[in-house]
Amino acid sequence: MTDFSRMGAAVIGTGFIGAVHIGALRRLGVRVEGVLGSSPERGAAGAAALSVGKAYATLEDLLADPKVDLVHVTSPNHAHYQQVKAILAAGKHVICEKPLAMTSGESAEMVELARASGKIAAVCYNIRFYPLNHHAHGMVKAGALGDIRLVTGHYHQDWLAKPGDWNWRLESDQGGALRSVGDIGTHWVDLVSFVSGQKVVAVFADLTTFIKERQKPVGPVATFSAASGETLTRRIETDDAAMIMLRFEGGAKGVMTTSQISIGRKNSLQWDMAGSAASAAWDSETPDHLFIGHRDAPNQILQRDPGMMNATGAAAAALPGGHVEGFADSFRALFQQVYADAATGARAATSTYASFEDGHHEMRFCDAVLRSAAEARWVEV
DSSP: OOOGGGOEEEEEOOSHHHHHHHHHHHHHTOEEEEEEOSSHHHHHHHHHHTTOSOEESSHHHHHTOTTOOEEEEOSOGGGHHHHHHHHHHTTOEEEEOSSSOSSHHHHHHHHHHHHHHTOOEEEOOGGGGSHHHHHHHHHHHTTTTOSEEEEEEEEEOOTTOSTTOOOGGGSHHHHOSOSIIIIIIHHHHHHHHHHHSOOEEEEEEEEEOSOOEEEEESSOOOTTOOOOSOEEEEEOOSOSEEEEEEEETTSOEEEEEEESOOTTOSSEEEEEEEESSOEEEEETTSTTEEEEEOSSSOOEEEEOOGGGSOHHHHHHOOSOTTSOOOHHHHHHHHHHHHHHHHHHTSOOTTOOSEEHHHHHHHHHHHHHHHHHHHHTSOEEO
């Protein structure tokens, strides 16, 4: 068993998701050596708020710290490429938030650098680690659903539903050319690829920006928080929502929608898989329940309970049945695998976290979505 207390971490970013990473690391017993903010002042304020003992002044200071074994990149998307390159060059393991990069050209280079470094390099697609998604993955692998025929679902939120809602992701130079697809749609694609065992190989996409002008606050705004004070009008070109038809490598077909303007949907990721023998469906807002559909027998709702789950699902569960495992737990489970592999220096055959290769595929998916929407046709990934 890995002694996580012997391992040290540093976190780049002190916002919403950086705090989630720090909380999960503490639950594992990993030492959080320090944080790096977008400025020395914000880093110091974040360290104080998160009860972290050190705020690094620069990335170079962080990378020079011999106590840091693994670096978590939770900065805005545009910073991932340069930061990850520096981390790998310094000989440290890395977990990078999604999407991996701004372009597939960047992510392709990051894949090669990670391979050459010999270090553990993971992308933080945490939703895989809700235990019932692992259970469903095990069901598909065992043939319980038969041949996967149809994969449908959505990822909908409402935190950018008003013209006064603002976040750095709205601007393409910060978050990339795709927003709802790049920010949350890649989560959905990664998850259904993991569960089904099939990658998306072609797309036909339609992108829409419903709120074409927004009010940008003069000062900084944290993710999921309300802005106030003086604002500037900004023209928006990134997508509020998307509809995408999908073709999978194993012959399955699919349809997905993404939205950050669906009022009342706080964080709803849903997938539904229809196989030749059975079907299954899951919803992130009721994460401890998995629908299992049958043609000639009663349908089932499986409540997450390690004693009732297959070996793949039970291995991902940390709590007894009836004790809900949620968002924060998924990070702990992901990090547990990554840090165990970092301790040995190699990815275990049983590890199920997303690799840089997976993250690169999502970037190629985004490229195909952009081209498909522009040209109104099917585009291969």
